[in-house]
Amino acid sequence: MPTRPDTLQGSLPLLVLTVLSRRGPLHGYAITSHIHGLSDALRVEEGSLYPSLHRMEEAGWIKARTIMTEHNRRARAYKITAAGRRQLGIEEARWRSVTDAVDYVLKHA
C-alpha cells in the first residue's frame, strides 16, 4: 500500500529543513529528488512541497533567492536561515519524542 501523502504532512518541514541544512541552497525539484533518492517510502504528492516551502519562507525559516541553473533557467533556490536551524532543532526533538513514545507503546503494550 502506497504511503498517503497526508501522513507525511507533519514531517515535511522537518525533512526539508534537514535536507537544506546538510546540502546547502537547493531549488524545489532538487529537494524532492534528494528526499526520493534517500527513501522510496517518502514519495509524497510532489506539488504539496511548494505551499509548504512558501509557508516556511513566510515564517522566516528559509530564504528564497533566484538563481540560474546549468541549463540557463531561472529557478528559486531555498536556503535555511538561523531561525530555520533553531526550528530544525525543535522539530527534530518533537519527532524524536513522538517516535520514541510510539516505539515505547509498540514494545510494552
Add this chain to the structure above:
Amino acid sequence: MSWLSRLANVFRPSGVDRAVDDEMNFHIECRIAELVAGGMTRDRAEATTRRQFGNRLRLREESRDVKLLPWLDSLVRDARLGVRMLRKNGLVTAAAIVSLSLALGACMAAFSLVDALILRPLPVREPGRLIYLTFPSANPDRPEDDVFSDPAFVRLRDAGRGRIDLFAIGYPSKPRVTFDEASGNRETIRAQYVSGDAFEHLGVAPAFGRLLTMQDDQRNPAHPVAVLSHRFWMQRFGGDHGILGRWVVVHGPKEDRQFQIIGVTEPRFNGVEPGYSTDVWLPYALQDPYAFGNSGYRTLRVFGRANEGVALEQAGGVLQAAFTKFRREDAADNFGPNTPPDRVEHFINAPLYLRSAATGPSAVRARFQRSLWILTGIAALMLLIAGSNGANLFLARIAARGDEMSLRLSLGAGRGRLIQQMLIESAIVAVAACLIGATFAMFAAPAVVSMLRSADDPVLLDLRVDWRFVAFISAMTLLSSALLGLAPAWRASSVEPVTAVKAAGGRTSVRARAMHPFVVMQVAFSLVVLFIGGLLVHSFAKLTSVNPGFAASDVLLVSWEGVQRMEWNQQRAALLQVLDHLREVPGVAAVSAAEDTVLSRVRYNVAVPGTARDTIEATMAAVAPGFFETMRIPLLAGRTFVRNDLDIERPTVVVVNDSFAKRYFGGESAVGRQFVGRIAGSPSHEVIGVVADARYDLRLPPAPTIYVLVPIRSLGTLHVRVAGDATAIASRLREEVQAATPLFRVTSVTPLIAMVDRTLVRERLLALLSGFFALVGLVLTTVGLYGVLSYAVVQRTREIGIRVALGARASAAVRSVLTDTAITTLIGAACGIAGGLWASRFVETMLYEVAAFDVSSLALPLGTLLLAASVAAAVPAWRAASVDPVIALRNE
C-alpha cells in the same frame, strides 16, 4: 479566516500567482526531462508527472494564501487598532476629519464644477475632431468672437466643401411659444436654429422619433418641423411619447410660425454649449428671413468636422481665403468713405481661427472660467492647510504614543509594521473625510450653480457623479492620506526601541521642531488665502458702493407682451394708455419704459466730425418719455423726452449723457446741435438734452451714451418707481396693466435692485467663498499654532521647571518656548506674502479699484494673521510662565 481568503481573491496580485506558476513549471519540466532521459515516452512522462504532482490549481491557491493572508490579517488588525486609537483621541480626530472634509468637499465641488463647465467633452461622436470658427473681436472682455452672419456662413461652407463639413448652430434665442393652442398660453423657451445636417455631423441620435435632416432645412417647406431636447421633454412634458406630431407656435416679432414636433434627442445631448441647455431646435432656413444675405445680422456659430484624411491646416487655409474674400466685399457696406484705410485693411485681413469644440464653446464658461479656477486654487490651498494641520495633530499623537511604539519595536515588530500602522490611521481619517467631503460637495456644487443662476439666465450644469468624479475623489483620498500620514510614518520609522526602556516618559521621540515645516506651510498658505480673499472682498465692497448714476431701489421692472399683432400707432396708443394709467395707481411714484432695461446698452461706434481718427465707443439705449425722471438721472441741460416726441414713427431727437457731450462736442453746449450717425433708421439726430452719466456696468466707468426714443415695435420693459411696499404693488401691477388695455399682458415683475445685484454675481460669488475660506484657513492655522505651542510647552515642562528652580525668570522660560514658533511663523508669513503677491496676478483682472501691491492690501491680512498667532500663543505662553518647579519635577 475564510472571509480574508475571499478578500485575498479580490486583491490577487498577479505577480504572486505568476511566481508560484514559474516555480511549479520548473519542477514539472525537470521531472519530465528526467523521466524521458530514463527511457519513457514524452506523453507518458507528462501524464506521470501530472499525476505525481497533484492538483496544481489548488496548490497555487494554497501558496498564494500563505503569502497574502498574514499581510491582510495585519492590515485588519492595524485598522482595528487604528480605529481604537483614533477614538481614544476623539477630539483630535474629529478636528482633523472636520477640517479635512471641509477642504476636500471644497475641492470636490470645485472639481465637479470645473469638469462640467470646462473639462468634460461634449456628448457627441469624436468630440476631439469637432471644431468651431472664431475671429478676433474688438471687445476686450471676449478676445474672440464666434458669431457669424448667414452670408458669411454660406460662403465658408461652400468653400470648405469636400475638405470640411461646416454647419451652423444659431445663437440661443428665447422666443415666446404656444404648445397648446386651445389654451393659448404662451411661454418662453430656449430655441436654436440649426443646419439640417447639424445632428448628423455632431453624431447625435434621437431618443425616439427623428432629428432634423437637410430635407427639413428649406426656406418654404411644406412641413416645418422641430426637435425637442431630452431634458426639456422630460421637464415640460414629463416624458410623454404622445408629443410626437404635436404642433408648437413660435411667436416671432413679425409673424407667428407653426412647427410640428418630430423627435427628441438622446438623453445625454442637450446642446453644444456647457452651462446652457437648449429646449427646441428649429431648421436654420426658418429663422427670421431678415437674416438671409444680411451680413450685418450675425446670429450663428459655425461648427465643423474635417473630412477623413484632411489636415485641419489645409481646411483652415481654404476657409481663411474665403473669409478674407468675403470681408473684402463686405467692407464697402461696413465702413463709410471717410474711414481710415488701415482700419478697413485690419477688418479685411482678420484671421479666422479653427478652435477645438471638444468641450463646446460656452458663454457661461467665458464668463465664469477665471472665477472657477480661482476658487479651485483656493480650495487646493485649503486642502494643504487642513492637511498640514492634520499632519501636525498626528505628529503630536505619535509623540504621545512613543511608549507604545517603542514597546512594539522592542518586542520585535518590524518598522514596516509601525509605518503601516501610521498610514492606516491616516487613511482611515482621509477616507472618512472624503466621504463627508463628497456628501458636502454634492450640496455645495449645485448651491454654487444656483448662485450663478437668474430668471433670465438659467445656468444649467450637468453635475453628475461619473467615473471622472469617482477617480478624482479616489485621488484626493490618496493625496490627503499621504499628506496626513507620511510625516508621522517617517517619524514612526525613527522611533528607538531603547528610549522606551531608558526614559520612562518616552516622549522625547518627536520634538516640536518636526512640526515646524507644517507650521510654515499653514501660515504661508493661509496668508495667501487671506490676502487673495481680502482683495476680492475689498473689491466687491467697493463695487457695491459704486453710485450707478440712477436710483435703483424702489424700482420694479415689468416685462410685458402684446396679445395680438397691432399697427404701430395702435401700439403707441396702448403704451401711452398703460403709462398714464399706472401713473395714477396709488403707490406708483413714476413710470416709464425702455427697450430693454436701464442696465442694457447696445454698443455703437461714432466718429467725431472734423477729426479723421477719433471714434467714440458709445453705447445706445432706447427709452420712453419720463425715463430719466423715473430713474432719477439728473438733467444737466436742455430737456428730456416728452409725449409729443412719440408722435412720429421715426423720431430724430436724442438725449446724450455728459460723457458723450464732452467727447463729441468738446466744451461747447450740446443742446440743439446735430449729430450724425445711423441710429434707429434715421441718419441724423438733434440733441435736445444732456443728462448726467449713468452706468450700465458697475465695473466700468460710465460710457458715452446716446438715448433714443423707444421704438414702438419693441416695447421692452416698464420701469415703475413705487412709493411704499414694493411687493404689494408688484402683485397689483398685472391687473392694473390689464385694466389699462386688453392688448397687453404682463409676463414678469422683477425688482431692479435684483438685476443690479445680478451684474455682480461673479464678484459676489468670489468674495463670499474666498472670504469664507480665508476665515476657515485662519481658524485652522490658529488652532494648529496653538496645538504646536501647547505641545512644545508640555514637552519642556521639566526643563522649564529646572530652570525656574535654578533661579531663571518665568519670562525667560516663555521666551525660550515662543522664540522658535515666532521665527517659524514669521518665515511662513514671509513665504505667504511672496506667494500671495505672485498669486494676485490671477485675480488682478477681477479687481475693482483695489491693487495687490498696496500697503493696505498687504497690511490687513498680515496683521490679522499675526494677531491670530498671538492669540494662539497666549495660553501656552501663560502656561509656560506659570510652571511650578516643584510640581513639574515631581511629575517626572
